[in-house]
Amino acid sequence: MDTVEGARIGRPAAPPARDNYLTHSAGFGSWAFTLDHKRIGVMYLVATLSSFLLGGLAALAVRTELLTPGRTIMDADTYNKMFTLHGAVMVFLFIIPGIPAALGNFVLPLMLGAKDVAFPRLNLMSFWLWILGACFAVGAVIAGGVDTGWTFYTPYSTTTNTNVIATIFGVFILGFSSIFTGLNFIVTIHKLRPVGMTWFKMPLLLWALYSTALIQVLATPVLGITLLLLIAERALGVGIFDPALGGDPVLYQHFFWFYSHPAVYIMILPAMGVISEVISIHARKHIFGYRFIGLSSVAIAAFGFLVWGHHMFVSGQSGMANVIFSALTFSVAIPSAIKVFNWLATLYKGNIQLNTAMCYGLMFLITFTIGGLTGLHLGSLATDVHLTDTYFVVAHFHYVMFGGAVVAFLAGLHHWWPKMTGRMFDERLGRVGAALVFVGFNTTFFTQFMLGSHGMPRRYYDYLPKFQIYHVISSIGSYVMAAGFFLTAYYLLHSLFRGRPAPMNPWGGNSLEWHTPSPPPHDNFAETPLAEDPYDYTHLVYDSATGGYLSKSYHEAEA
Amino acid sequence: MSQHTTTAAPPHEHPPHLRHHFETLTQQFDAGKLGIWLFLATEILLFGGLFCAYAIYRANHPEIFLYAHQFLDKTLGATNTVILLCSSLTMAWAVRASQLGQRKLLVALLAATLAGGGGFMCIKYVEYKAKFAHGLLPGTHFHPHEEGEEHAATAAAPPVAKPAPPVSGPALEVSRIPAAAAGPAGTVPNREPGESEGLGKRPSNAQIFFGIYFLMTGLHGIHVLVGMFAIGWILIRSARGDFGPGYFTPVDFVGLYWHLVDLIWIFLFPLLYLVK
Amino acid sequence: MTQHASDHGTSHGEGIHPAVGHVVPLPTLFAVLGALLALTVVTVGASYFNFGRFGVWIALAIAVVKASLVVLVFMHLKYDKPFNAIIFIVSLALVALFISIALTDTRQYEPNTIPGYAPSIKTNPS
Numbered sequence: 001m002d003t004v005e006g007a008r009i010g011r012p013a014a015p016p017a018r019d020n021y022l023t024h025s026a027g028f029g030s031w032a033f034t035l036d037h038k039r040i041g042v043m044y045l046v047a048t049l050s051s052f053l054l055g056g057l058a059a060l061a062v063r064t065e066l067l068t069p070g071r072t073i074m075d076a077d078t079y080n081k082m083f084t085l086h087g088a089v090m091v092f093l094f095i096i097p098g099i100p101a102a103l104g105n106f107v108l109p110l111m112l113g114a115k116d117v118a119f120p121r122l123n124l125m126s127f128w129l130w131i132l133g134a135c136f137a138v139g140a141v142i143a144g145g146v147d148t149g150w151t152f153y154t155p156y157s158t159t160t161n162t163n164v165i166a167t168i169f170g171v172f173i174l175g176f177s178s179i180f181t182g183l184n185f186i187v188t189i190h191k192l193r194p195v196g197m198t199w200f201k202m203p204l205l206l207w208a209l210y211s212t213a214l215i216q217v218l219a220t221p222v223l224g225i226t227l228l229l230l231i232a233e234r235a236l237g238v239g240i241f242d243p244a245l246g247g248d249p250v251l252y253q254h255f256f257w258f259y260s261h262p263a264v265y266i267m268i269l270p271a272m273g274v275i276s277e278v279i280s281i282h283a284r285k286h287i288f289g290y291r292f293i294g295l296s297s298v299a300i301a302a303f304g305f306l307v308w309g310h311h312m313f314v315s316g317q318s319g320m321a322n323v324i325f326s327a328l329t330f331s332v333a334i335p336s337a338i339k340v341f342n343w344l345a346t347l348y349k350g351n352i353q354l355n356t357a358m359c360y361g362l363m364f365l366i367t368f369t370i371g372g373l374t375g376l377h378l379g380s381l382a383t384d385v386h387l388t389d390t391y392f393v394v395a396h397f398h399y400v401m402f403g404g405a406v407v408a409f410l411a412g413l414h415h416w417w418p419k420m421t422g423r424m425f426d427e428r429l430g431r432v433g434a435a436l437v438f439v440g441f442n443t444t445f446f447t448q449f450m451l452g453s454h455g456m457p458r459r460y461y462d463y464l465p466k467f468q469i470y471h472v473i474s475s476i477g478s479y480v481m482a483a484g485f486f487l488t489a490y491y492l493l494h495s496l497f498r499g500r501p502a503p504m505n506p507w508g509g510n511s512l513e514w515h516t517p518s519p520p521p522h523d524n525f526a527e528t529p530l531a532e533d534p535y536d537y538t539h540l541v542y543d544s545a546t547g548g549y550l551s552k553s554y555h556e557a558e559a
Numbered sequence: 560m561s562q563h564t565t566t567a568a569p570p571h572e573h574p575p576h577l578r579h580h581f582e583t584l585t586q587q588f589d590a591g592k593l594g595i596w597l598f599l600a601t602e603i604l605l606f607g608g609l610f611c612a613y614a615i616y617r618a619n620h621p622e623i624f625l626y627a628h629q630f631l632d633k634t635l636g637a638t639n640t641v642i643l644l645c646s647s648l649t650m651a652w653a654v655r656a657s658q659l660g661q662r663k664l665l666v667a668l669l670a671a672t673l674a675g676g677g678g679f680m681c682i683k684y685v686e687y688k689a690k691f692a693h694g695l696l697p698g699t700h701f702h703p704h705e706e707g708e709e710h711a712a713t714a715a716a717p718p719v720a721k722p723a724p725p726v727s728g729p730a731l732e733v734s735r736i737p738a739a740a741a742g743p744a745g746t747v748p749n750r751e752p753g754e755s756e757g758l759g760k761r762p763s764n765a766q767i768f769f770g771i772y773f774l775m776t777g778l779h780g781i782h783v784l785v786g787m788f789a790i791g792w793i794l795i796r797s798a799r800g801d802f803g804p805g806y807f808t809p810v811d812f813v814g815l816y817w818h819l820v821d822l823i824w825i826f827l828f829p830l831l832y833l834v835k
Numbered sequence: 836m837t838q839h840a841s842d843h844g845t846s847h848g849e850g851i852h853p854a855v856g857h858v859v860p861l862p863t864l865f866a867v868l869g870a871l872l873a874l875t876v877v878t879v880g881a882s883y884f885n886f887g888r889f890g891v892w893i894a895l896a897i898a899v900v901k902a903s904l905v906v907l908v909f910m911h912l913k914y915d916k917p918f919n920a921i922i923f924i925v926s927l928a929l930v931a932l933f934i935s936i937a938l939t940d941t942r943q944y945e946p947n948t949i950p951g952y953a954p955s956i957k958t959n960p961s
Contacts, residue, residue: 114580115579115580116580117580118580118590118594119590119594120580122594158734159734160734161732161733161734162732163732164732165732166732179601183594183597183598183601184594186593186597187590187593187594187597190590190593190918191586191589191590191593192580192581192586192590217597217600217601218600218601218604218925218926218929219604220601221601221602221603221604221605221607221608222604222605222607222608222933224605224608225604225605225606225607225608225609226608228774228778229608229609229612229774232697232770232774233698234732234734236697236698236700236770236773237697237698237700238697238698238767238770238771238773238774239697239698239764239766239767239770240612240616240767240770240771245698245766246763246764246766246767247767248615248941248945248948250940250941250944250948251612251615251937251941254933254936254937254940254941255608255611255937258933305929305932306932309936309940316944316948317940317944318939318940318943318944319943320939320940320943321936321939321940321943574854584854584855585855588855588856589916592915592916592919593916593918593919593922596919596922596923597922599923599926600922600923600925600926601926603923603926603927603930604926604929604930607926607929607930607933607934608933610930610934611930611933611934611937611938614934614937614938615934615937615938615941617891618938618941618942619941619942619945619953619955619956620953620955621955622954622955633879633882637875637879640875641872641875644868644871644872644875645868647868647871647905647909648864648865648867648868648909650909651859651864651908651909652861652864655858655859655861655864658853658856658858659851659853659858660851804851804852804853804854805853805854806854807853807856811856814909814910815910815911818905818906818909818910819910821905822902822905822906825898825901825902825905826895826898826902828878828898829878829882829894829895829897829898830891830894830895833878833879833881833882833894834890834891
């Protein structure tokens with residue numbers, strides 16, 4: 001069992017003296033060529049958070065421009081490029097890789113009691129591909145940007161004179177990064193489970209990452225071919241999607257959304273997995289409905305492939321397709337709702353610890369539910385005709401992607417921060433940051449539901465004066481949110497230098513990553529641990545000397 | 560560092576080629592197989608998109624396919640099919656040879672497979688060259704003519720409408736596509752159909768067939784080239800004696816990739832060349 | 836499965852077994868090639884006849900048989916763990932799903948979207 005030398009709660013102390021994965025080797029090469037999944041996870045974390053900063057600054061620019069009708073700080077073409085930048089960076093560089101690559105890479109092998117993922121070199125290649133794709137995408141932005149929106153609809157994307165090919169080639173490479181990560185996770189979960197850990201004894205995060213990985217492997221190649229076809233269309237004038245050349249623009253949307261709808265489940269499934277872990281551990285209660293939650297992850301992955309046409313209700317696709325896709329869209333809401341009910345049941349009569357991670361977890365339940373319910377408005381044909389391409393859609397997807405995936409990412413970041421860095425952060429500042437994010441987020445996006453239902457179209461640079469009050473409120477909310485994020489960045493970075501050293505098990509979890517020191521040694525475990533029920537906390541007791549939880553037998557022996 | 564093992568391998572023996580995060584050779588082999596099959600699934604889905612484009616255009620515009628496929632040479636296509644099938648045999652045989660430790664045979668078979676790939680690409684080159692010479696190019700470059708003619712009467716370029724409105728700021732890319740500015744539903748009028756060398760009346764939008772043809776065979780050809788590189792690398796390692804009954808997985812996995820390339824061609828050949 | 840640690844580069848076929856995996860018998864490989872070549876002849880020959888609407892389905896059916904031979908024998912799927920086959924089938928099923936939905940949808944809207952665009956499909960009165 002691990003004890004921390006010379007540390008007491010509240011007083012910053014020297015970093016742990018023993019060797020861990022961070023101190024195991026030094027130098028740029030030891031990180032750039034590492035095969036250690038933990039280091040790769042950390043590099044992904046830095047990379048994706050940097051992308052979040054870039055995309056977030058673009059968002060602030062967009063919101064600032066929308067403070068007044070007409071020109072505020074930029075012209076219309078720049079505005080188009082700015083929201084395209086925001087969307088493309090956030091979707092492809094941050095949210096899709098986000099939880100699986102940054103948190104999943106770190107935690108997944110630890111939860112399996114394994115030494116690494118199945119293919120460590122492929123894992124490193126995934127990261128390098130991310131970097132390469134990001135270079136193309138960001139390079140395209142610096143060289144003048146793209147103004148098509150992140151969806152690259154034809155025929156505008158085939159005829160506009162902006163850097164479309166450079167951007168989508170970057171996205172193509174990022175797609176392979178995603179595919180290889182998914183491939184790695186599927187094989188790892190199939191083959192590297194420890195003795196005694198059957199499928200229904202795995203932590204639920206692994207069910208979530210497994211379902212995500214299935215989508216990553218099966219859906220992303222279709223994006224790949226879509227982008228290749230788009231490049232061919234622009235470079236060679238092939239004519240599959242552009243009507244001026246004999247093509248069909250709605251076909252492009254079929255191709256694009258066949259990937260991009262499952263992609264949103266790539267974004268949300270890992271988030272739901274994180275929430276399962278966080279809610280159970282911080283409520284000190286066994287997860288309720290384990291099988292339902294686990295199997296609903298797979299169900300969401302499967303159903304997610306059947307509903308892509310609900311992005312195309314007004315595109316010109318046939319009425320028959322509209323009806324089929326609308327009906328299927330209602331079905332895909334069911335497994336998500338099952339999860340929400342199970343999480344609520346887990347909280348009921350639990351012993352809720354309002355740690356920062358739990359604050360974000362509770363926030364998730366509110367914002368994700370709102371986002372999910374408003375998806376039903378958009379899934380019904382009659383209401384969608386009014387709401388499509390308005391701010392209602394913008395608000396809906398921000399509630400699920402931000403209020404869902406990003407909030408869960410923050411929950412997971414705070415939950416595993418002590419394990420990854422060996423440091424505890426300031427909980428008071430953490431809760432303040434969470435409050436700022438919550439207030440700012442709802443201010444920003446709830447007003448956008450109203451904007452949309454009153455008729456304000458999305459991606460519009462100019463608008464009628466009657467909408468201005470909503471836009472101003474929304475923009476103020478975005479500044480509050482930004483303040484919350486900057487505060488979060490501050491106290492997390494501060495903890496790296498002055499944070500209290502973290503105990504092995506600060507929150508009292510029982511999945512295997514809490515059975516190894518914080519930060520873990522290079523080889524993860526001194527001895528391969530035996531798998532237990534990951535949600536059984538009855539034997540864990542809080543020990544104030546270490547600031548963490550210890551197994552009851554050990555604690556009694558010490559007393 | 561002790562490990563819990565559950566198979567027959569004694570815990571202290573560390574077979575060569577066993578990576579440290581796996582416990583047994585069987586686990587490692589199964590994991591690798593699962594991984595390569597997942598990768599093949601992604602390739603199937605990648606090409607699946609192209610087959611979808613093919614299906615849609617063939618179903619909705621069969622006149623284009625009936626006309627344009629006549630420009631393809633069935634004999635060359637069939638030869639390519641036979642070459643790839645034989646190279647699949649030599650590849651499968653090569654995997655068997657590596658499993659049995661037959662080093663010289665392994666090297667010879669891999670060389671034969673490589674030669675098969677090379678033969679395939681040579682025939683592809685001949686076919687493409689003929690297409691270029693006749694102006695049977697995708698998209699905006701489509702202007703069918705006899706070899707040697709530069710500007711045939713039927714080589715009317717699509718009427719160029721107003722160029723796309725400029726977007727402010729620096730731009731590296733300029734679109735080659737005429738902005739949709741005229742014609743019904745905002746499109747430029749379809750290319751004028753014309754006669755062509757006794758093959759019947761050319762339907763409008765005939766260039767779409769060649770777009771699909773070049774995309775499908777081009778992407779396939781790129782995969783053949785990548786496969787040839789991989790086989791070449793395996794060939795070098797085989798000559799060095801790297802493979803045998805204890806370790807042959809790279810040969811096995813490259814083989815699976817090569818068979819997939821063959822599989823795709825098995826479908827491409829009848830769909831593109833044998834349309835009638 | 837027997838475990839032989841290393842290879843000595845001998846060519847005695849009988850005594851040597853790989854540490855893992857299954858070895859396909861040589862006659863099987865040749866038989867499969869023979870069948871594949873024969874089917875190629877059949878498919879080329881069939882293209883000289885006019886089967887009307889069914890031509891493409893006949894060609895596809897022959898291609899499926901050829902592909903099955905390659906997948907099951909050359910690619911070992913017959914001798915492998917079943918999950919690998921499940922992955923293969925699922926990917927094909929997804930492609931089939933995508934093609935079928937896109938095809939039915941485009942057949943419905945394409946004649947109406949751009950006049951004269953899809954002359955072979957009867958235009959709907961709406």
